[in-house]
Amino acid sequence: MKPILTIICCCAAACLVGLGSASTQTPSAAAAPATAAKTRIGIFDTRGVALAYGRSKRADCMLARVNELTRAHDDAKAAGDEKRLQELESQGVAMQDQIHRQVFSGAPIPEVLALIKEDMPGIARQANVSLIAGEVLYHGEDVELVDVTLEMCAPFEPDAATLKMIKDLMTRPIVPESELRTDR
Numbered sequence: 001m002k003p004i005l006t007i008i009c010c011c012a013a014a015c016l017v018g019l020g021s022a023s024t025q026t027p028s029a030a031a032a033p034a035t036a037a038k039t040r041i042g043i044f045d046t047r048g049v050a051l052a053y054g055r056s057k058r059a060d061c062m063l064a065r066v067n068e069l070t071r072a073h074d075d076a077k078a079a080g081d082e083k084r085l086q087e088l089e090s091q092g093v094a095m096q097d098q099i100h101r102q103v104f105s106g107a108p109i110p111e112v113l114a115l116i117k118e119d120m121p122g123i124a125r126q127a128n129v130s131l132i133a134g135e136v137l138y139h140g141e142d143v144e145l146v147d148v149t150l151e152m153c154a155p156f157e158p159d160a161a162t163l164k165m166i167k168d169l170m171t172r173p174i175v176p177e178s179e180l181r182t183d184r
Contacts, residue, residue, distance in 0.1 A: 042129035042148035043136055046109050047174070048166040050102035052153035053112045055162045060115055062099060069095070104175040119155045127151055 054062040069092055076084035101107035116123075124132055127148045136145060153166060 036142065038142055038144040039131075040127075040129040040144045040146050041136065041139065042124060042127050042132035042151075043145050044132065044134060044147065044149040044152050045170045046106050046134055047103050047169050048149045049116075049152050049156075050099065050109050050112055051166050051169060052156040052158045052162060053109070053115070054099050054103060055158065055165075056156035058115075058156060061156060062095075065095065066092075100180055101177055103169070104180060105177045106174045107177070116152065116155045119152075123148060123151045123154075 057063060069088060073085065073088045073092075076088060098107070102109050102112070120132060124130070127146050129146050129148065132148060132152075139145065149170060150163070150166070153163070158166065
């Protein structure tokens, strides 16, 4: 019987020692969490992306649309089609007004973003961000904002002059639409 009592006493002592060593830790040392990494959110200046789109030589961008409009205008002029000329001129003015609002006043650019939708996962990976947003009204201390404007311009293949213009534009305040010159 003595050996069983010895085993029970040894087990009890081991449990007490284990409990005692666990209770000697301070709560902060036992529960000290590792420093949490911040969530990285990509943000961009829509004006810069609109400018890259507006100056891009891609066939689906602004310059190609302007060239197409110019050819149609020349054809209508050669045919003496005054009604078509007026329609095309109105389209040209509307197109120019829209791109001016987008580049200088930060007007929404859904048609531009649609052109680079397939590029977004790669842009996010390249910048190591979890999300790309045009505007963030609030974020907590656990969030890091990362400017991805230039990465979002890259699919439009901006030349050096355009990149310089984009960088300069991003340093300037947005121009209220009411201050844009719309008379032609």
